Amino acid sequence: MEIRPFRTDDTEAVVALWEASGLTRPWNDPRKDIARKLAVQPELFVVAVDDDRVVGSVMAGYDGHRGWMNYLATAPGSRRLGIGRALVAHVETALQAIGCPKVNLQVRATNREAVAFYERLGYRVDDTIDLGKRLIDD
Template sequence: MIRPFEETDTDAVVALWTEAGVTRPWNDPVADIRRKTTTQPELFSVAVHDDRVVGTVMAGYDGHRGWIHYLAVAADLRGTGLGRALVERAEAALAALGCPKVQLQVRPDNPGVISLYEHLGYTRYEAVDLGKRLVEDG
């Protein structure tokens, strides 16, 4: 079952993100969750199986493009279609907001996820990725 994130999911979500390797030392995942619950919380979904959080997807829309973040699936459920279902849920929610396109970032050392997104119709394009921290989490 895929449903909206609930605050009581926090510890399980952080554990899943850690297991899936999507956390980074410079990002506090609890702070990321807290920030998301104050901005478009309806775009943060979890998949639950046997009362266990087994998947997540976080999306956002800025009026120009949508973004997908924190796609994670428990190791024992990868390859079952759960990742696809989570992405499709995020895409449907973004489309309902009038979002014309979706983008995402994948680290180059994660070919399995790149392959998943390509299978779902995402294409690579050349861009320079720049960033600046406004708040230091760690």
């Protein structure tokens, strides 16, 4: 398995991966999310590839205060092989290299498996309330 930067020809494979992983929502156009990410810190959008097949992805970013991780996904048939762990380690290292002191992420409260995964990696629930406001309708 290789972790490398996302390339535009990965788009359909990554969207299929996100759909298979239950990460897409009707109000978020994944292709628009990809295009937006490619305009801002594209080096922090990486994929895991095995035999030329995309088996994982993660988007990360740093705003000068906190790092963020989004769209971490591993192909259903490739789970529990360390791909997710390797992707997280990759972006943590990249974020730390640019001076990021802390990384945050969001997980749906009902996704207990994802919460347990992140807790095994040392992540803890912050005592915060997540608020959001849509600025652009997809």
